[in-house]
Amino acid sequence: MSDNVIRFGGSHIGNQIALQNLKAWLAGSKSRNYVVVSAIPQLLDLVQFNLQQVFLQELDEEEILNEIYGFYIGKVDEQPSEVYSKLAKQLVGLLKGIGLIGDYSRALKDQVLSFSEKLSVEILSSLWNEASIIHPEDIDLRVSSDFGNATFLSVDTDKLNKLEEGVYLIPGTYGIDENNKLARTGKTAADYTAAFLTKELGVDTLKLWGLDNDFQRAKPAIIENPEIIQRLTYSEASELAYFEHYSFHPRTVEPLEHAHIPIQVLSAETAEGKVQTVINTETYIEEQIVKSVACTDDISLLKLDGPGVGLKPGILAKVTNQLNDAGLNIKSVITSQTSINFILSKENGAKALKLVHKLGFSAVTDIKVVNDVALIGIVGHGMQQAYGVSAKIFAAVANNKINVILSGSGASDLVSYLVVQESDKEKSVREVYKAFF
Template identity: 35%
Template structure:
């Protein structure tokens, strides 16, 4: 029988009480599962800060070890009465922290760290979580083993910081490594290059780790436990009475994640869509029934009554604009710019062109670098460069958007009624999403207006 892969994130590991819920969830499956775990809440950010400080302060190694060692000690003692077992777990965590400390001391001595070393350091948060959770599960009668990616053969393409799993090299060995009749606890977020180096799977990449492992073992499902009620029709911090989305396709989930929904990492669906392994979303603070997911992502295509299933937004994008008479019609300009951005390892999310303007949508964190590399193209490109940062990208997602007339008209009418200007828009790049740019100060009103138009006249019992 196929196993279930279960993902617990940092939001599931915030406090002592959360561990009790995790224990109960694992018991409720009533069979061995494969668990993928993130770092404790806030630990990855702490390690990033430690990496930077270690370049200038040799005391950081000791401080980091002490902080991480004591972080969950009280939680261990609360959930494990056997002092000998507590000592054993802390000893194993201590060994990991000794390794981490030596790495940070090396950075302090040299004042620098390679990308390979940075990846190796940042993976320790997940390693510690896995050892911690394995010990607690064993104490509660759930036979469990830690399975580090390096020991199960989770091989990547070797790209530091944002690697992808090599399924040709990984699948057979991972499947064999996880074939035992007990619970495996795997640290997410990283894999191993073919030459044995730690490579991170992108920030927030534990979801992708879990999806990759689910594919390798042919899992019955990937179950992701969150601290929210699955996919919703809108951000509950912004819209009134968002509607729960019970069923989505892989593409719908991917687009929602890409444009800002925080339920999944955008790459989570990549490994699962071809083998049709469903993703099931649960709330760790809700009813812990493993048979009743709040949202299911699968190949099943359902067109909702209002076409749009959810409206989401992201403040993470900005525009590199090239302005000038006829720039949109001059051959070679876009090719030069995209080549320069590729060499700088900057991803282009979208390009919108006109006769007098080329607008390149990229992540805000890359805008300054993008401006710099395009500025020094030789020979210089025609046109004036401009950075636009104060924008929000808003996306309406749902199967049927491209095939049904009037959807875009309803969106623009809702925005016009609220006197919200649309700076740019794009439909057709994907058959299931229409997105547009507004000023960041209009973001909340825009999301509210579209949600009201498509959802707030729908009866509360309507299924999406």
């Protein structure tokens, strides 16, 4: 009996076409089919919003419950089930308690946010009567205690292998740590959960049933009908995952890479399981080298400047440790002898500035954050081996009078970065795209 592990995005819950096609594709399957489910995006947003608002205003329990019940009614067209109602009341009770305490730990935050997945799975279960629910607690799915960014460690495969053939729904993105506390592995990390289960169960392929945002040559809002990329390496897929117009968790490849287990992105629009994109270890270099021109304006630039920056040891290490201890993620670092530039999310720029000022570097003469910027990522293996790729990139922006604030090219065979003014983001993407496609 050959098992299947399939990631089903929360945005597909209630999408009759995507769900019916998946049911049809699995029909007659003589195997165990583990469907790992992410949260309905709007439901996750609702939980996050109320977690932030609970300190600012008195909690309206009835209003929040009605909003949560509304997701079930809207998707299933029935009154909420007993289990769903119980989960909703538990969530509201937690929010109320946090409001009274006036604070919450990272562990408690993870516990609250996990309800978005648990509630979403209950909705999907009501639409898929033949499926059963398995929670991470049921299969001893163990993770590290890095709340919000935990790493999967182990799972009770014996329990899974003893199950009969059928469909099993698993809420993604969390597991249980050594103290039996719930810890999430990321905001939308069902891909990563599915990848870990794929590897541990010895399944030969991870299948992603559609993506909210396909792997395309560029952002569709900027380039009309960009082509879907058919072949990517693990590294290329992970790089693109850091840009918001690709709905793929960067850590998905971690459990699979060394075992050479491929990932297939299947179209949710047909019942044939049509493969749109294959992600594996095979380095496939296309004629134009570049596979995608990605972008994001969700960045801020933390700049540490000074003539002694390149001479004074430990500056980079101290900053990264300080930001890591505060739970602030660094997207990338671009350095020179007189400047260290940290690319962070926009919301983390001001926080990082305060933390770094406390370190008191004598060799740093100026520390500042630049916010009105955008990051352009030109992605594709083979950049170091192919003549003229960097020249073509810089010619495309220079010929169109786009000022490059910062660039990182040559450090990797995989990606070149441009930091430009936020107002130049779309123009930069269009011009670099035209240069290669």
